[in-house]
Amino acid sequence: MATLELQGIRKSFGALEVLSSVDLELEDGGFLVLLGPSGCGKSTLLSIIAGLEEASAGDILVGGRRVNEVFPKDRNIAMVFQSYALYPTMDVARNIGFGLEMRKVPGPERVEKVRAAADLLQIGHLLDRKPAQLSGGQRQRVAMGRAIVRDPDLFLFDEPLSNLDAKLRVQMRTEIKRLHDRLGTTVVYVTHDQVEAMTLGTKVAVMKEGVIQQLADPQTIYDRPANMFVAGFIGSPAMNFLDGTVETEGGPALVLTGDGQRVALDRAPAGQGARVIAGIRPEHFTLGEGSPVRLTGRIEVLEPTGPDTMVVLSVAGREITARLPPRIGLAPGAMIDLGVDRSAITFFNPETGTAL
């Protein structure tokens, strides 16, 4: 177990800069999720931590030790790949024990450790099979077994669940969380799936174009996104954005740009006449009269999901989605008046996209 620290990590391939000055710290036993769309540099960052890629600049510290020039095998890390990267010609037992074999761990000890790791992952009965004879979920477990058997300082996961079907993905997600709780090893986990990030991470780094947009615990990221990119990336359905102008005379309010609709606020996010973007999550809309902040829009589409109904509305020329209770008896085309939980509105600067 160890802490992880990245200081000013840069990486460029020729003229293309894929990581620009990444700084982060992860406490011992922490679970850091690197989250972002494809091409944001998260996998490159993971490869740099693993030592499979060299950073163009910056320092990598594992347990306080600078490991920039240390070979991957000497960093005492273990990695689970998206493709699992199981050795096709070796059986499961040898796959799991390969790292120990290469480290000249004596046979009986190796067998014992492999057995223990396999039992922990419930793949003890598969030890003499070849990877080709395993299902996707079983391969995934073998890949994890290969990682935990070495008792590393740091686990690196590179989109480990992407190749599994939806049901298995949820199951393995829980299992990874349980494993982390049990082993307490520091983890860095790369994914583009925000649900994985929210459920697994003790810390989430949202990345875009080689820059960490926000580094915080999952709830903070969800409740107080640092900018519009983070706000839009986290949450499903995504956060709604409405353009407007701030009014301070006659009580703070937001005048929507499209239809001039005046939305009363409890306090002004900026000075009189300032243009802002209001971000409202779908679940922060309410039906009924309770809320003083109200929005009017026309219903475009109703999407019942069972526990909720997603109502797609047209408000001030923008399409927004509200998560409302099921069986509310609405019909497309009708005008609807929705309340908004005003403490949950996040305002952004329209030029920079950063939260106000």
Added chain:
Amino acid sequence: MIGELSETRYWMYLLLLPSLLLITAVVLYPTIYGIQMSFREMRLNRPDLGTGFVGLKHYQRMLNDPIFWLSLRNTAVWVTFAIILEFLIGLIAALALHRNLPGSRIFAVMILLPFFLPNVVAGHMWSLMLDPRLGVINDLLLKAGLIDSYRAWFADPATAMAAAILVEAWKSFPFFTLLILAGLKGIPTDLYKAASIDGAGPVAQLRLITLPMIKTIIAAAVILRVIGLVNSPDLLLVLTSGGPGRSTMVLSLFAFQTAYRDFNFGYASALSVVMFILLMIFAWIYIRLSRINQE
């Protein structure tokens, strides 16, 4: 009528008929003709003997023919050493080209050049380069101090076979390079990443990942190359004609000369049939041993 026929189970045989006819015409008929010829007398310079059935006469002669046994031994030496050299050089070249270093595209083309040359051209080129009086190789070796006088590489029974094997290896290693390179491209790079994290060095990675992953390709390449080496007399024909003495006489060359110098097609056919059987046995044992059909 055709519409009805296409609904019956005979339809598939009808569809197979054209290719069956083609295979019969170009593969089956010549093979069977060759085999039956090995049981007949057929000497073009002795028409008086006719072309009658002579049973196992040619095969009996073969058993007592010292040239046959010498050719068989030479064939084994020729094939074994040529294959080992071609495989090793081919593997090294493929591993080097697979690294995608700057210039590897140009090298990839250049390395294939020997393989594009016809055997006869390559043979004559090397005869000239290894020539005892004019050869550039002698000159280079002399200047490097490796030999003290010009040597006649193909005229000395001690060096003729080795020199011919080197030329053959030069000519055909690109075949292995090409196939192994294709195999290497099919190995996921994640395996090497995982292996380097697991602590496997370059040698362990080659031994435990690369070679097992391209085993099938290597096996196929070896079989194809062995067949080529056993069956093609052209390079040796140009370089040594089996000499000096019979130190480089191999089965294919012996059969070729029996047919086209001695015009004894019956005996030449018998020699070819033996080569055919030996190759079949080799391929069968080899596939068994390499277990390539078990995965």
